Amino acid sequence: MFASDQKRLLALDGGGILGLISLQILKKIEDDLKAGVPNPQAFRLRDYFDYIGGTSTGAIMATGLALGWSVDDLIRFYEKHGSKMFTRAWLWNKPFHKYTAGPLSKLLREQIGEETILQLQQSGRLSTDKHLLIVTHNLSTDSPWPLSTNPKAKYNVEDHPECNRKIPLWQLVRASAAAPTYFPPQDIELPRGVRKFEDGGVTPYNNPALLLHRMATLSAYRCEWPDGEARMMIVSVGAGCSVTPQPGLRNAGRHLISNAESIPTGLMQRISDENDIKCRTVGRCVFGAPIDSELGDLMYPMDKHPEDLGRRFLYARYNPILTKKGLADLRLTHLEHHSFEIDNVSPEQLQVLTTVGKKYAELVDIAGQFPSFVAEPQGKAA
Secondary structure, eight states, X not given: XXXXXXXXXXXXXXXXGGHHHHHHHHHHHHHHHHTTSSOGGGOOGGGTOSEEEEETHHHHHHHHHHTTOOHHHHHHHHHHHHHHHTOBOOGGGTTTBSBOSHHHHHHHHHHHOSOBHHHHHHHTSSOSSSEEEEEEEETTTTEEEEEEOOTTXXXXXXXXXXXXXXXXXXXXXXXXXXXXXXXXXXXXXXXXXXXXXXXXXXXXXXXXXXXXXXXXXOGGGTOOOOOSTTTEEEEEEOSOBOOOOOTTOOTTOOOHHHHHHHHHHHHHHHHHHHHHHHHHHHSEEEEOOOOBTTTBTOBOOTTTOOSOOOOSOEEEEEOOBOSHHHHHHTTOGGGTTOOOOTTOOOHHHHHHHHHHHHHHHTTOOHHHHSGGGSOOOTTSOO
């Protein structure tokens, strides 16, 4: 159905409830790919993508897809349980985090189960040939902690004394979504003792696309898939990008509380942008919005440049710009004053995010943007 000598990677950004935007983009991809398979009702994105990675809310989505959920399953999960994910913390905990982790942990245990990665692979719920990447931050060592389900990885070998595949999957997902100031860290018991983990968004990998390529190709990670424009593609899906210019800032700058609230989010966005630029430099960008007025979009779409340019992979960045201009470009001017908070789970917000995601998804064209990586539609020769 899909060429076995090609590798398809999917990277999903963090962004809280804004992940509903990402899900509408993924739904468009899933719907388009169904047109080329014999049994569209049974098709899942894990049938197409060989490596799915996610950070924070992206880790929740990536895990669901790797377990065989449809995108509609994930949309229903977010719409039904979004308000439960953000349950206010008790008064005495609010100086540390706005929300309690209990309801989110309960949801993840119910939906994913209590099994370890190894148990899920042994039962067949997780593949051993196709991999899942979850990005967390290890507070105990103050370092990024990207964990892959690849059974060949150094710390994933079953008889290794520190085998990471013996960790319950739900705990890793909860850890990846433990955004500082929003949720408390997640305790995970490792051979060397209990360690605390928090949101992978505070690492350089809130946008995990370039990390995903590294873990799929470098010999140290024991995956070693060959890359090149004809051999590897990366689809990077964001949850929307917004900027908050402050032209009227006083000479003294912002006060401490304002800095504490805004700097982490700002850094996450800028680092995600930097990873995007690197992917467009190392890889060949076939779709993506302009990065800035000097760089432009760095795009070389296949219909205009059919020749191989010698890049490491084909790459598309699907990420709507949630500014006044960005929304106007999508013909959503009625939303230009909407505030896109990552923890606003009101019914109005969910509807707005769905609207933005659906409208942006009209720009997604997997067959047109990655023609050599898509199966022929039904009725045509394979």
